Every structure is written in C-alpha cells, then in structure tokens.
Amino acid sequence: MSSQSTVAVLTCAGLGRESLETLGALLGRCGLRVERVPRGGQIPGSYWGNSEAGLIGDHLFVRDDTPVHSILHEACHYICMDAGRRAHLHTDAGGDCVEENGVCYLQILWADELPGVGRARMFADMDAWGYSFRLGSTRAWFEQDAEDARAWLLQNGLIDLDGRPRWRLRQDGSGRSNDDC
Numbered sequence: 001m002s003s004q005s006t007v008a009v010l011t012c013a014g015l016g017r018e019s020l021e022t023l024g025a026l027l028g029r030c031g032l033r034v035e036r037v038p039r040g041g042q043i044p045g046s047y048w049g050n051s052e053a054g055l056i057g058d059h060l061f062v063r064d065d066t067p068v069h070s071i072l073h074e075a076c077h078y079i080c081m082d083a084g085r086r087a088h089l090h091t092d093a094g095g096d097c098v099e100e101n102g103v104c105y106l107q108i109l110w111a112d113e114l115p116g117v118g119r120a121r122m123f124a125d126m127d128a129w130g131y132s133f134r135l136g137s138t139r140a141w142f143e144q145d146a147e148d149a150r151a152w153l154l155q156n157g158l159i160d161l162d163g164r165p166r167w168r169l170r171q172d173g174s175g176r177s178n179d180d181c
Helices: 017-029 068-080 083-087 097-111 120-128 138-144 149-155
Strands: 031-036 055-058 061-062
Touching: 017 031, 055 068, 061 068, 061 097, 068 097, 068 120, 097 120, 097 138, 120 138
Parallel strands: 031 061
Antiparallel strands: 055 061
16 A cells, blocks of 8 residues: 555554564464565565565565555465465465455454554554545444454454454465464
C-alpha cells in the first residue's frame, strides 16, 4: 500500500531491540530469513517499492525505514500462501481477495505478539498508510466485517478457535499437514 499521509508509522528502526528480536524469532520459526538492506539501497522483491518490505523465496527484505505493518503484511503473505506458490515466490505474493483479507487479519494478530506494537498501533498505521476497508477503518473492518478473513484463517489452520495464531504455514492443498512455524 502506498500512502499520501504525513502521519508517521512505526518503522523497523523504531521497533526497539526487544521487538526486533521477537520479530526475528517469529519469522524464523516460519522459515523466513530477514535480510537488512542498507539505508538508501533498493529493497529486492518489493511489490510497492520505496520503503516497502520485499519477498523473494524465503527471504524478507527490509530497511530501517520499512514500516512494521509492511514487514508483517509480507510475512503473513508468506504464511498464507500454499507451498506451491511459496516455492516460486518473487515479489508478487498473489492470492485472491479472501486470502488478502486473511493476510491483513493475521498481521493484526501478529502485531499483538510484538512488544510495543499491538493491534491498536497496527490499526492506526494501516489506516495512515492507506489500507482501505468498506467500513472506513481497519479497526471497524477487523471488529465488524472480517468474518470471511477469520473463517479462511481458521479453515486453513492458521488460527485456533480462539482467534490466536497457530504459528504454522498454510497447507499446500495436497492434503499434507501444515508445517509448524
């Protein structure tokens, strides 16, 4: 997502050591390797360009100015796609509308796992960046209009019945069980 907003969103540099360590551990559990790009360098695999996170295979590329919502969004794309797409991943995560909604929902849940972030910050940052939902805000969508996203995540084994992340990758469609993250 690209924004015209002047509201400052939380970036990788603003996370702080504890949250960066937690994020690295969570992403590592799912097989994602975080690659830091030097300031001013182009982010490989970035669909939107600029400071947005990039995905190529199992590498998530970030810079200090990469928004946390972008890091979580791209990581959740990796988790939500099936193994076939994951194996050929380069820049465009693809997926249909309900999967994209699942990605957005899951990134909000993951935000709760990061010290100093949480869903309230994720709602604000997603709104500031320009994510758009029918009800006008990320929070309203999450709380009142995201039943399809929640059901999709549950159906694919990515959240439990209480709506908590299950820390696993989506099934690949072949009937094999999910890989734990």
